[in-house]
Amino acid sequence: MKKLTENILDKLTIDYLRNQVLKNAYGNDDTVIAGLDPRILLVWYLFFGLVPWFLDDVVLLLCLFVFTALTTRAAKIAPLVLFLFCIGVFSQTGYLFIVALFFGGNAETVAPLLVMTLKVAIVSLASITVFSGLDPDRLANGMLWFGCPGQLSFSISFAYRILPVLMEEFQNILLSYRLRGNPPARETLFGKIRYLGYQVRMIIQSFYPLMLNTAKRSRTTVEALELRGYRYSIQDPKVKQMKLAMLKVTRTDLVFAGISVMWVCVSAILSAVI
Secondary structure, eight states, X not given: OHHHHHHHHHHSSHXXXXXXXXXXXXXXXXXXXXXXXXXXXXXXXXXXXXXXXXXXXXHHHHHHHHHHHHHHHHTTOOHHHHHHHHHHHIIIIIHHHHHHHHTTOOHHHHHHHHHHHHHHHHHHHHHHHHHHHOOHHHHHHHHHHTTOOHHHHHHHXXXXXXXXXXXXXXXXXXXXHHHHOOOOOOSSHHHHHXXXXXXXXXXXXXXXXXXXXXXXXXXXXXXXXXXXXHHHHTTOHHHHHHHGGGOOOOHHHHHHHHHHHHHHHHHHHHHHXX
């Protein structure tokens, strides 16, 4: 048991967390979801991100949950993201199942909790599927095609691109704190608790210099963009046309959209029959 705990703690490092996040954001270019047109994915996400909130049929929600789970598997989501998804769903609604059962709940109590849990799970899986299959440029171009302001689409793209820089900066700051710090001994149980508190405090203290360094980098980036005429180019229709020239609906997009529509229709018929 001790060896298993040590192996788990060895894997939960900053490098492992960074690799998992970057893999989910940039390492899924070879999947079926990543090859779809961003406009199709955004419309698909609008449906699976909004419609489930207005549904109360358990069978229909279960069918939609199965479909989003299949698309999540096709997108090859990082294990860390799926683990955080499970924790998030359980922390929001899942624990209510256990509370309802322990305090005299019955099927009438569990059914509304199941509906709420399915809604949160469907929307969360749809979000994970879409945003893991879209790189910064494709996401920004898709939003720009739908009429979003150019500055908004660029801001989202820039936030994606600066993610590796932020994680590298955070790791450097954390390592500098470790080099200058004096961690407590962790041979005993009380020492391990103190060491855990020391690690949490060091992570919290790292956020202020991280935000300060990020602000400096952002200012430098904005000045470089302004020198290259970014403010005027983003308002030029020719530049917008050049950026959106890469968008093209292919046969794969039509097949994906057709399967989605057919699955929803079959699910609605199944829920009406049952």
